[in-house]
Amino acid sequence: MDSTEVATKPHALCIPFPAQSHIKAMIKFAKLLHRRGFHITFVNTEFNHKRFLKSLGPNSLDGLPDFQFEAIPDSLPDSNEDTTQDITLLCESVRKNFLAPFHTFLAKLNNDAIETSSNPPVTGIVSDGFMSTFTIIAAEEIGAPIVLFYTIAACSFMGFKQLRAVVEKGLAPLKDDESCFTNGYLDTVLDWIPGMRDIRLRDLPTFLQTTSTDDTIFNFVMEATDRAHEAS
Template identity: 30%
Template structure:
């Protein structure tokens, strides 16, 4: 490593977080930094296995991929956020400190780690940076409005919105700051994770990092002033450097935990322009068998071509089955898709999405209208942004059984694709976001200032 200044980055070990940090890492590498990308051992193996040919291109770049254990066994459930966060807090800090010591002296050659950029959910790493006298920065991978909620915890408790465990005291609306969107307690992101006990663990885990964050020099986020003017105006220390665009090598997307099925791109080439419903629910969403069948039949009922991502772990963990009536003749089903290439394909008409922040940004950057089906965490507020603030999508309504019916899916697909105003707003928002990537924009200047600070 010699004397190249190194930046160590540490994402929370989930697909969306890894994606955001990889995009940041590529930007840092382009500015001459060596990046030490620290994954959990479990995810590191999956990233490396998902595309064997990528190893040379990844390792040949200015990004080095290393790993430390998250403390869980290979068969343990990493979808349990509370369990994973608790294990990480016990297992990773000592390993990270040892890793830094090993990096600093490799075969007698001194390597300068000038900064640690940690996920907000991995705030303990910033304490290590402080202890070792290393610069520190944090990256928040959700919307700025969700960071505003976290920063407002003391006031939310004082105002009787949540109790000391972060649990909403009653279902109601509230407003963090004047002119900010009206929020509902259902949109407080940690209150949408697992059962009540899990929510308490996740809340206390993140609340504990607030004091550390206050002494951290840079707070970065994957957003823009145009997307979130009000939250960012009330959080001047939170610096938007988005929109992040997925890193790819050829047609493959780097950093994926599942192997991408590229056959869907050839299939898309055979479809008419603006005709395909793209259906993808990220890396966590699980459906029960009844809802899964209704989704399958709803796609068939729409009588339109569809590209549907059904992860392999969905089948193995819930033992779902396609209904007997489902023929799927108009569609293609894959285990994981190269989403960047899919969303930019001219055949895509709309995106049925879980509304994760990365997927939201990717859909917006490609001018694709949304049908919103949030699952947990911040996704319910992102749906609010999409449907009510930006007006580039529609949500599904539940029936009396709490299910999205097949008829509701067809109804909303038809309604969305018949609405030229939604399509027009989607294209305008795409143009606005893509202009932020150009030199001289506020977000590009923000990143330049961050790079300058790193080099000081």
């Protein structure tokens, strides 16, 4: 492929949430885009990048000229590569620490495209929906469209979308004592969700069942789904 063909090829940067099921779903989607003619840059965290190399061998992520694997730091302390990272710490880091290294990586990727013509500039970002707290900002800064890719069922996404409304209506967080788990409170019917009849509090994703306004995962999920409508 000559430099003119490289420069005009659509280039999708795909970034999953750094957990196994999200990565697997995103890589399948990236393969479909690749078969449709896209240049792919697949971005893992350094932690998961190392796990792949340890599991599959040192050359397993060499990729193809038009399907490359890259990594950005997650700003977490070193941990055992054979275990899943602490999800609470990971969510907090995604909220606070991922934008700067991701933006730096995007800038380098596009500068390399201009200087070496080895890859086309990024023409779009495919972001896991739960990474939207920083990927939407980065996409706006480089003027690229962004697609949010959710690896959950549509009914699950609709449930996550209710978290803000549930808080505003005073139904969550749950009361400080744990009686709400046994006194029928979780059977409160939510009658405002489009297309979902007879949904109760207990039917929403279990992240809702927290008694703390500072619950990291609850706030992470709520903030991420709040931004879903901002995708291109």
